[in-house]
Amino acid sequence: MTEKDMFKVNGFVGLLLFLLLGALTAVGIEQFVLKESFLFLVLAILCGLLTLLVFSGFTIIQPNQAKVFTLFGRYLGVIKHEGFYLTIPLTVRKTVSLRVINFNSDKLKVNDLEGNPIEIAAVVVYKVFDSAKAVFDVEDYKEFVHTQSETGLRHIASQYPYDNVNNDYEISLRQHSDEVGDELTKDLQKRLELAGVEIIEARIMHLAYSSEIASAMLQRQQAKAVLAARKVIVDGAVTMVKSAIDQLKEEGIVDLDEEKKAQMVNNLMVAIVSEKGSQPVINAGTIY
Template identity: 80%
Template sequence: MKEKDIFKLNGFVGVFIVLLLLAAMAYFFISFTGSLVISDLIIAIVVALLLLIVLTGFTIIQPNQAKVFTLFGNYLGVIKKEGFWFTFPFTSRTNVSLKVINFNSDKLKVNDLEGNPIEIAAVVVYKVVDTAKAVFDVEYYKEFVHTQSETGLRHIASQYPYDNFNNDYEISLRQHSDEVGDELTKDLQKRLTVAGVEVLEARIMHLAYSSEIASSMLQRQQAKAVLAARKVIVDGAVSMVKSAIEQLSSEQIVELDEEKKAQMVNNLMVALVSDKGSQPIINTGTIY
């Protein structure tokens, strides 16, 4: 089913036609009362019936609203432009909103790429662009959008890991929300095209580990943070020890053989890397 425009006239043209019919009906009815000619009465009745038929052809379209018209089961077309219009009489009319609709999905419990149970929810922004598909190709397009959005969200969540701990993946749900949102938008657009819907945006609004593994995953994140901090400390300590040895040697403050250098490196690394305060030991020399 493809969307098409229905034949329509400005509503005030229809009003003019109604006034002509009223004038004709009044003329023939007055003529009948004066001459009692039965043909004048029949014409007056026919004009009155025609007037009632014409009155059913008026419709009003609000801004960002469309009306789909059918006549005895046949699709005639749609009017999207706001205003006062006159079209085919006796038509059935279905209102379709063209406004942008914001839909928040429920929190879904799914497994990510690594099999970890997570909770995820998304916000989907969409609007109807093909009223014929929205009305005739699916049953209740809003419910269809909700169901397909949850299905698409489950599919996308299973394609990526929650987090990229070991840099094994290019994209993760937590670190690459924009990329995941773009993929979700593309996936939903494929699913919702049949309903005449355009997906404007889809973004993850809630992401968390499920309660049964949240504690263990938090410990994992904390351990990763500690390791990262330790690496920074060690890298800094190595740089400081190297600088200290080079400065002592270049300025000839003290002569160090390889054994003393190793001992100095060991002492400095322990002092710099240890998370506890170090206590200096003063070497006073050998006592005999």
């Protein structure tokens, strides 16, 4: 089922026809009362029925709104342009909003690619582009969008790890939210094409480890941060010690053999890397 244009005429033209038929009905009744001729009564009844039929054909379309028309179970067409129209009488009309809609999914508990339980939620921005499909191809297109959005989110979340700790993966849920959002948008568009819905954007709005492993994962992240910080400190200490020894050697301040050089390197490394302040020991020489 796809959209097709519904027959329609300007509503004000139809209003003139409605007034004309109403006037003929009134004249027929008046003439029947005056002349007692059943011909005028029949004319008045026919004009009255036609007046009611014309009245049932009036419809108003609001901006960013579509109406789908059926007649005795048969699909006739769609009117999407705002305005006042006269169309086929006795039709059943279903209104579909063409406005952009935001849908915030519930927090879902799923397993990522590595099997870790996580909590994830997304915001989906969509609108209807084919109102006929939205009405006839699914029972309730909004409920269909909600269900398929959660299904697609579960599918995408299981395709990637929460975090790329060991750089084993190209994309992770936490570090590549834009890429994951693009994949989610493509996946949802395939699922919702049937309902005549266009996905404008889909993005992750909540991402966290589940409560049962959140503490352990926090400790892992803290340990990783501590290791990274210690590495920076050690690298800086090595550079400083090397610079100090090279400067002492170049300026000839002191002549160090390998044993004293090793001892000096050890002392400088301990002094620089140690988290607590070091207590200096002053060598005053030998006292007799």
